[in-house]
Amino acid sequence: MICKPRRLSPAAILFFFYKDIKNLFIPVVIFAFATFKQARFWTIIGLVAVFILVIVGDLVKYMTFSYQFFNREILVRKGIFVKKVNHIPYDRIQNVTVNQWFFLKPFKLEELEIETAGHSEGPEVSLVAVSVTLKEELNNYRKQFKATVTTGEEEDDAEVSNSQSYAITWRELIKFSVTSPAFLSGLLVVLAIYGKAQHSISKQMYVAMAKEFSHLGWIVVVVGMSLIILIFYLISVFALIARYYHFNLRMENNQFEMQYGLFKTKKTSISQNRIQAVVVKQTLLRRLLHIASVKLVIISNSQKENTEKDIIVMPVIETAKLQPFMRKFFPSIPVNNCQTITANVGTYYYDLRNAIIFSLLTDLLIGLFIFRISFILNISVVILSAIFWITPAYLNARRAAVTVMDDKYVFLQNNYLTSKNSYYVPKNSIQLLERRQSIWLSQKRFAHLRLSCRSGIGERNLKVKYLPQSQIDSVIVWYKKDSKFR
Amino acid sequence: MDKIKELPRSIKAVWRIHATIEFIIFVLIMIGVGLIRLVLPTTFKGYFDLIMIIIWGLGMIVFIGSMFLVNYLWTFWTYYIDERQIQLHSGYFFRKQVIIPIARVQNVTLKQGPILRWKDLQKVVIVTASGRSEIDGILSDQADQLKETIMQLAQEAKNDM
Numbered sequence: 101m102i103c104k105p106r107r108l109s110p111a112a113i114l115f116f117f118y119k120d121i122k123n124l125f126i127p128v129v130i131f132a133f134a135t136f137k138q139a140r141f142w143t144i145i146g147l148v149a150v151f152i153l154v155i156v157g158d159l160v161k162y163m164t165f166s167y168q169f170f171n172r173e174i175l176v177r178k179g180i181f182v183k184k185v186n187h188i189p190y191d192r193i194q195n196v197t198v199n200q201w202f203f204l205k206p207f208k209l210e211e212l213e214i215e216t217a218g219h220s221e222g223p224e225v226s227l228v229a230v231s232v233t234l235k236e237e238l239n240n241y242r243k244q245f246k247a248t249v250t251t252g253e254e255e256d257d258a259e260v261s262n263s264q265s266y267a268i269t270w271r272e273l274i275k276f277s278v279t280s281p282a283f284l285s286g287l288l289v290v291l292a293i294y295g296k297a298q299h300s301i302s303k304q305m306y307v308a309m310a311k312e313f314s315h316l317g318w319i320v321v322v323v324g325m326s327l328i329i330l331i332f333y334l335i336s337v338f339a340l341i342a343r344y345y346h347f348n349l350r351m352e353n354n355q356f357e358m359q360y361g362l363f364k365t366k367k368t369s370i371s372q373n374r375i376q377a378v379v380v381k382q383t384l385l386r387r388l389l390h391i392a393s394v395k396l397v398i399i400s401n402s403q404k405e406n407t408e409k410d411i412i413v414m415p416v417i418e419t420a421k422l423q424p425f426m427r428k429f430f431p432s433i434p435v436n437n438c439q440t441i442t443a444n445v446g447t448y449y450y451d452l453r454n455a456i457i458f459s460l461l462t463d464l465l466i467g468l469f470i471f472r473i474s475f476i477l478n479i480s481v482v483i484l485s486a487i488f489w490i491t492p493a494y495l496n497a498r499r500a501a502v503t504v505m506d507d508k509y510v511f512l513q514n515n516y517l518t519s520k521n522s523y524y525v526p527k528n529s530i531q532l533l534e535r536r537q538s539i540w541l542s543q544k545r546f547a548h549l550r551l552s553c554r555s556g557i558g559e560r561n562l563k564v565k566y567l568p569q570s571q572i573d574s575v576i577v578w579y580k581k582d583s584k585f586r
Numbered sequence: 587m588d589k590i591k592e593l594p595r596s597i598k599a600v601w602r603i604h605a606t607i608e609f610i611i612f613v614l615i616m617i618g619v620g621l622i623r624l625v626l627p628t629t630f631k632g633y634f635d636l637i638m639i640i641i642w643g644l645g646m647i648v649f650i651g652s653m654f655l656v657n658y659l660w661t662f663w664t665y666y667i668d669e670r671q672i673q674l675h676s677g678y679f680f681r682k683q684v685i686i687p688i689a690r691v692q693n694v695t696l697k698q699g700p701i702l703r704w705k706d707l708q709k710v711v712i713v714t715a716s717g718r719s720e721i722d723g724i725l726s727d728q729a730d731q732l733k734e735t736i737m738q739l740a741q742e743a744k745n746d747m
Contacts (some may be wrong), residue, residue, distance in 0.1 A: 399715070528689075530690075531686070531690045531714035531715050531716040531717070532684060532685070532686050532690070532714055532716065532717065532719065533684070533685040533686075534682065534683065534684045534685075535682070535683040535684075535685075536680065536681065536682050536683075537680075537681045538679060538680045538681065539678065539679050539680075539681070542681070552714075552716045552717055553716055554715040554716040555716075558716075559716040559717045560716070576685065579685060579687075580670065580671060580685065
C-alpha cells in the first residue's frame with residue numbers, strides 16, 4: 101500500500117506568497133523609503149523585480165514540493181538546486197497539528213504540521229494546503245504501522261477504548277480572557293515603536309503637538325492614555341476568545357485531540373505516551389476567580405520560549421472541576437494521593453530572609469542615587485522594593501512542595517513570580533535529578549531539588565528550594581528505586 | 587565497580603593549567619584594552635585607570651583563588667556508578683548531588699584535548715535527552731571501560747524514547 105508522490109493544492113502558492121511578503125515587507129519598505137527620494141524610477145523597478153522574484157520563487161517551490169506515504173514512513177521532497185528528501189517514520193511522530201483558516205473551509209483545505217523529537221527548527225513537515233481528508237489518511241497509515249509492529253508485543257494499554265471529551269464553557273472562557281495580562285505585552289510593543297518613531301517625527305511637529313496637549317490639560321492626556329490601554333485590553337480579550345473559541349478536548353485510543361479557534365481552527369493530536377509532564381498553572385488573579393490552566397510538557401520542534409511551548413490541553417477550567425478532569429483524562433495520575441503539605445516554617449524563614457536581604461540591597465543601591473532628592477521618594481522606594489521582593493518570596497515558600505504520589509508519579513509545586521505551577525511528572529521522563537545543599541542548610545536539615553525534563557527542543561528545570569531534607573530525600577529514594585520502569 | 591571513586595590526582599595539574607591559560611588570555615585582552623588609554627583625553631584617564639585597576643585586581647583574585655580552589659574541588663569531587671544510575675557529587679560547603687539513571691542516558695562522549703592527552707586522561711560527557719553532565723577527566727583506559735559499561739547498561743535498560 102504505497103501511494104504516488106503528491107503535490108500540495110495550488111492554493112499553497114498563495115500561502116507561500118503571503119509568508120514571503122510578510123517576511124520581506126518591513127525590510128523592503130525601509131529600503132524603498134531610503135531610496136525613493138533619490139531614485140524614484142529605480143526604486144519602482146526594484147520593487148517590481150522583488151515582487152516577480154517572490155512569485156517565481158513560490159511557483160518553483162510549489163512545483164518541486166511533493167510528499168508521499170509509505171508503509172513505514174512519510175517522504176517529503178523539496179528543493180531545486182539542493183534537493184532535500186525528508187524521511188519521517190510513523191513511530192517517530194510526536195504530534196500532528198492541523199490549522200484551518202475560516203476562508204479555507206469551503207475549499208476543504210487545511211495546513212498539516214508534523215512534529216518529531218528532532219532538533220530542527222519548526223515542524224519537521226509542514227504541508228501548507230492539503231485536503232482535509234489527508235489527516236484521516238495519515239492516521240490510517242499510522243494505525244496500520246502500529247498494528248504491524250505491536251502484533252508480537254503485549255498490548256499494555258487495557259483502558260484504551262474509553263473515549264472522553266470535555267469542552268470549556270463560555271463563562272470560563274470569558275473569565276480566562278478578561279484576566280489575561282497579554283495586552284500589557286502588546287502595549288509594550290507599541291510603546292517601543294513609539295519610542296523609535298519619536299526620533300523620526302520632526303521636532304517642530306512634536307513641539308506643536310505638545311503645545312496642543314498643554315492647552316487641553318493633563319486630564320485629557322490621562323483619559324486618552326487610559327482609553328488606549330482599554331482598547332488594547334479589549335483587543336487582547338477578543339483575540340483570546342477568538343483563539344480558544346469552542347475549545348474541545350477529546351481523548352480516544354490514547355490520543356489527545358484538541359480543537360479550537362474561531363477564525364483559524366486548530367486541531368492538534370498528541371499521543372499520550374509522548375507526554376513528559378502535566379502542568380497546572382494558576383496566576384494570582386485567576387486564583388481569585390478559581391480558574392486554572394492545564395498544560396502538557398512535550399518533546400517537540402517548537403522554538404518558542406520555555407513556558408509558551410507547552411501544549412495547552414485545557415486553557416481554562418474551574419478549580420472545582422479540576423480533580424474530576426484530571427481523573428478523567430489522566431487516569432494514570434493518582435490525583436487523590438496528593439495530600440497538600442503545609443509549608444514548613446523553615447522554608448518561610450529562608451525565603452523571606454533572602455528576600456529581605458535583596459530588598460535592602462536594592463534600597464541601598466537606589467538610595468545612593470536618590471537619597472538627597474526627597475524623603476517621600478526614599479520611603480516609596482523602600483516600600484516598593486519590599487513588595488517586589490517579598491511577595492514572590494512569600495508565595496515561593498508557601499507553594500514549594502514535592503511529594504511522591506505513587507511508583508510512577510511525583511508531584512512538584514513551585515511558584516514563578518506570582519503564578520503557581522503544579523507539575524505531575526512521571527519517573528521515566530525525569531532525565532536527571534539534582535540535590536543541592538550547603539553545609540549550613542544540612543545542619544538545619546533543608547535542601548534544594550531540581551528535576552530536569554526534556555521540553556520542546558531544550559531542557560526544562562523543575563526546581564524547589566528550601567524544603568525539609570526528609571521530603572527531598574524521599575523523592576531521591578523513589579527515583580533511585582527502579583529507574584528501569586516499564 | 588560500585589564504590590565511590592575520586593578523579594585521578596593528575597586532574598589537578600590539568601585544572602591548574604586551564605586556570606593559567608584563562609589568566610593568560612585575560613592578561614592579553616587587558617593589555618589590548620589598555621592601549622585605549624593612549625588615545626583618551628587626559629580628563630578621562632583617571633577614571634580609566636581606576637576601572638582598569640579594579641578589573642586587574644578582580645582578575646588576579648580569581649586566578650589565585652582558582653589555584654587554591656583546585657585542591658578543594660578535587661577533594662570533594664566524587665562519582666559513583668552502579669547498574670542503575672550514575673551519581674556525581676561535588677562540593678563540601680555547597681554540596682551538589684546529581685543522579686542520572688542509566689536508562690535515561692542517550693549517549694556517552696569521550697573527549698581529549700592536548701593537555702588531557704599529555705596526562706593520559708579523558709573527559710566523559712554523559713548526554714541525556716534534556717542536557718549533559720560532565721566528568722572532567724579520568725584515566726584513559728578507565729574512561730573506555732566506563733563508556734563500555736554505561737552503554738551496555740543503557741542498552742539493557744529499555745529504550746522508551
